[in-house]
Amino acid sequence: MGYLEGRFEESVITTTLEQAINWARESSMWPMTFGLACCAIEMMATGASRYDMDRFGAGAFRATPRQADLMIVAGTVNYKMASRVRRLYNQMPDPKFVIAMGACTCGGGPYYKYGYNVVKGVDLAVPVDVYVPGCPPRPEALLEGLMRIQDKVRGMKYLTKNQPIDVPIPARTGYVQLPPELSDADPVKAMEKQFAFAKMTKEKATPTKA
Amino acid sequence: MTAAEIIARLEAQFGQRINAKNLEAIDPFVVVEPADLVEVGRCLRDDPQLRFDMLNCISGVDYLEPDPKKVAKAGFEPHVEVVYHLHSFTHRHRFVVKVSLPRWKDNKPGELPEVPSVTSLWASANWHEREVYDLSGIRFLGHPELTRILLADDWEGHPLRKDYEFPLEYHGIRGR
Numbered sequence: 001m002g003y004l005e006g007r008f009e010e011s012v013i014t015t016t017l018e019q020a021i022n023w024a025r026e027s028s029m030w031p032m033t034f035g036l037a038c039c040a041i042e043m044m045a046t047g048a049s050r051y052d053m054d055r056f057g058a059g060a061f062r063a064t065p066r067q068a069d070l071m072i073v074a075g076t077v078n079y080k081m082a083s084r085v086r087r088l089y090n091q092m093p094d095p096k097f098v099i100a101m102g103a104c105t106c107g108g109g110p111y112y113k114y115g116y117n118v119v120k121g122v123d124l125a126v127p128v129d130v131y132v133p134g135c136p137p138r139p140e141a142l143l144e145g146l147m148r149i150q151d152k153v154r155g156m157k158y159l160t161k162n163q164p165i166d167v168p169i170p171a172r173t174g175y176v177q178l179p180p181e182l183s184d185a186d187p188v189k190a191m192e193k194q195f196a197f198a199k200m201t202k203e204k205a206t207p208t209k210a
Numbered sequence: 211m212t213a214a215e216i217i218a219r220l221e222a223q224f225g226q227r228i229n230a231k232n233l234e235a236i237d238p239f240v241v242v243e244p245a246d247l248v249e250v251g252r253c254l255r256d257d258p259q260l261r262f263d264m265l266n267c268i269s270g271v272d273y274l275e276p277d278p279k280k281v282a283k284a285g286f287e288p289h290v291e292v293v294y295h296l297h298s299f300t301h302r303h304r305f306v307v308k309v310s311l312p313r314w315k316d317n318k319p320g321e322l323p324e325v326p327s328v329t330s331l332w333a334s335a336n337w338h339e340r341e342v343y344d345l346s347g348i349r350f351l352g353h354p355e356l357t358r359i360l361l362a363d364d365w366e367g368h369p370l371r372k373d374y375e376f377p378l379e380y381h382g383i384r385g386r
Contacts, residue, residue, distance in 0.1 A: 079362055079383065080362045116374070117369075120386075124384065125383065
């Protein structure tokens with residue numbers, strides 16, 4: 001826990017109250033099950049064993065909004081459903097956060113042009129904190145969205161009034177770093193290395209004639 | 211029974227009340243008047259040789275060419291059709307009945323065309339007719355509860371009509 005400052009003895013750690021409360025809040029975000037459509041399957045996959053959401057503390061999906069503090073809107077929102085989404089958002093206690101998961105919640109998605117019953121983006125119904133694009137987004141993308149919410153929680157200041165809230169720049173860029181065998185300072189050489197690697201794996205994968 | 215035999219049996223009973231028939235289509239069908247629909251349906255359901263005891267699907271089709279430059283090549287007059295797909299468990303044959311309606315009742319835009327409901331014959335028609343009323347705007351007389359089933363209850367308009375205009379907003383949420 002690098003942001004806990006100063007240690008006097010072996011078992012005494014000092015920190016500020018804000019940081020401690022924010023750490024507690026971000027490490028136990030309880031999402032509300034709000035799977036509406038196909039993105040719900042990916043949300044279930046994220047909560048399952050391979051891409052575990054419980055290791056972030058967010059594995060306890062609460063069915064009731066009164067006990068949840070994160071609403072992952074996963075799926076297309078209809079006009080019929082929009083009033084219910086808003087009502088459930090109002091029933092959540094503060095501090096609450098919303099992840100708009102999937103293309104349909106970000107801006108209407110594939111139903112943007114001809115969907116007569118689709119709300120073009122759930123931010124027309126509830127205020128959204130983090131948008132996760134994709135159709136559906138991969139579980140890793142949803143976990144990145146969850147980590148951005150954790151960054152946002154870490155920047156919350158409510159004990160020191162009249163201070164500007166600084167949402168921290170995320171520590172993760174989202175870009176995968178390739179191993180040194182495949183990366184190079186010169187982009188042309190890096191591409192050559194990657195092409196050679198792809199060709200080698202493809203040759204290994206072609207089945208030999210029986 | 212083949213489609214030809216089914217049609218022959220219907221014509222023996224109803225004669226001239228069958229407007230048109232088509233045996234060459236993939237699903238052979240007959241076209242009846244809306245007023246005769248319930249009687250023809252009862253004969254199809256109860257006749258021991260026919261025994262169409264399952265209504266698979268009711269569809270509403272809007273025949274309208276919205277682009278005025280392509281109207282001449284369209285090949286049909288603007289009208290609305292309701293298509294009933296029937297199936298028999300005992301004899302394992304299928305049949306299609308179609309009803310042709312004007313797009314608006316008495317040619318007044320806004321007044322929905324009417325056709326009698328077949329809910330008394332086949333119970334599965336209940337929700338199918340609600341869907342056709344909701345999306346294609348065809349009123350079914352005698353339906354126990356004709357309300358919108360897919361769209362919100364206070365929605366205006368019937369989206370699957372070809373001349374439907376998307377709403378600009380719905381209860382404060384912008385539509386396009």
